[in-house]
Amino acid sequence: MQQALLHGFITFLRQCGLSRALCFSAALLAAVLQSQATIAETENPETPWNWSDEYVKSQVNQVRAGRNLNPDSWPGGAKVAVLLSYDVDNETVMGLRTGEISIGALSQGQYGHRVALPRVVKLMDENDIPATFFFPAWSLKIAPEQADLINASGQHEIAVHGWIHERNTALDAETEERLLRQAMDEIEAISGRRPVGYRAPSWNHSPDTLDIVRRMGFLYESSLMHDDRPYELLQDGEPTGMVELPVEWILDDAPLLNPLGNRYMNPRDVMQVWIDEFDKAWEEGTMFLLTMHPHVIGHRSRIVALEGLIAHIQAKGDVWFGTHEAAARYVRSQAGMD
Template sequence: MEPPGAQRYSNASQERLPWQWEEHEWRRHVERARAGRSLKPAGWPHGARAAVALSFDPDHETIPLRDAETRPGKLSQGEYGARVGVPRILALLERHSVPATFFMPAVCALLRPEEARGYTDRGHEVGIHGWIHERNMLLEAKDERELTFRCADTLERLSGQRPQGIRTPSWDFSDHTLEIIQELGLLYDSSLMADDDPYEVLADGVRTGLVELPPEWIRDDAVYFTMDRYTDVRPYAVPRQVASIWRDEFDAAYVEGGLFQMTMHPHVIGHRSRMVVLEDLLEHIGRHEGVWYATHAQVAAYVKEQAGLGG
């Protein structure tokens, strides 16, 4: 099988090199899913100065499984997330009275239905994160659609909550992803990175009403702490150094009156030395007055209402 990048390049270029494209071709690619107007509100609920939306992607065993890696060693790294990381995270969130959003692959929910229900029972949100963390840009449109719809139904059945939002696996968008999200009738996406604050997504220049809650790799734990012994992927940052980046990101959002969004993974952040960093971050945020802690769905619903998008 070709590496994902090669397949994307071939599909996008239609067997032509980018410098050979006509203007309408590169414009078409750029405009497919584009940032529309900012949905940053004039103010946040209860007079809050900034909003904080924490999210966790409990990928667990699906990262190796999606690549047909079935040996116990790799699977055990993911199992750590469910066995150790999730309980630590839930306990921390409870101590600080902070709601969060958990974007969960359906296979993870099927492996541990009690985990999926445990999130919603504690007042957290469960969102779509693929079936088995598949590489959606390698899928036919019909297969991507079927897996996304199946994931939504599975999460609803197991968590007791119909998903309102999606974070695509690896934050990837195929040529068909936006259309599938619209057909599913979701409130928001959290995969695209065109702003710090919420914005409306445009499809080929047309307004969609879909709210984007943009993540960013610098606000993601995996880029700093991931370890794979068979590749050159190695942790390159001391956890407490990463804490300073995240504090600075929050401080800027607070000054600007914007959104501070975080993406973390139980099998990454859930280790002892890294949970210290998350605890430190929450304590830092807690020293600021006027912070609204919310799930991604709550943020999306609020900014959409404030912008008068309806629906």
């Protein structure tokens, strides 16, 4: 079947008057794709120890880190960049994305936008720190006043974090793209500006995610963990021109501050972890990117830890605070990507 389609495609190209070289290139591409499909069909997912070298490399190389984009210095000659980001999940992770509706859990979600987000934005504005707020579209649709609160100072960024915090890996490509386009349209309609940044729900990519993100023209991506520094994403070994601003679970409040989890830490202990991470980033002259969630960090005992971290960073000096968008545009310009 595949050979018949390939032969028909080449015949069509020749009938259109295209060169033999182009036909050969098309044939070569189709042959590679056919070879990859054949390999995938013969590899048993239950016995990875038997996988061929070619198959392992094809899986590993789907999305990888390319060139380091860390600049020699940050805006204003600063030694380190500090990017504070908030995933404003609220009700989407409290049952909506799974369909397991619980009144108690949803009340925690409302705390996120009713109490916690105002507390977080107030802290950012009092310290004149620009931040990036990643929204699942439904989180913003439920409480659209969040956009006005964030936009009031004119220094923050609103970016996209999916439609309803869906699991990308459970979706086919068509559905994943449809939901992301819906999310972009809704967030633009409510916030007044089309997002330029993407963070995948649950920080994971399906085999189709990067294709979709590139097709939609995003400026940057912020879901992966190949490095501590900004870098260019590779797809199947080829440079994409996409800036990755990497995340990390130890630089995320949710796993470490969940009182119902077995990894729970005292907020002041978490603050010390983050201080140590920042100090090393400062020493290396790189980037400190922290991911938080208003419904987590916005509680009183936890906001104290964030206040302590900010005070430490400000006392250290030689720091540039920026949104993810500003950081992505800066590293692109420094790397000659524009």
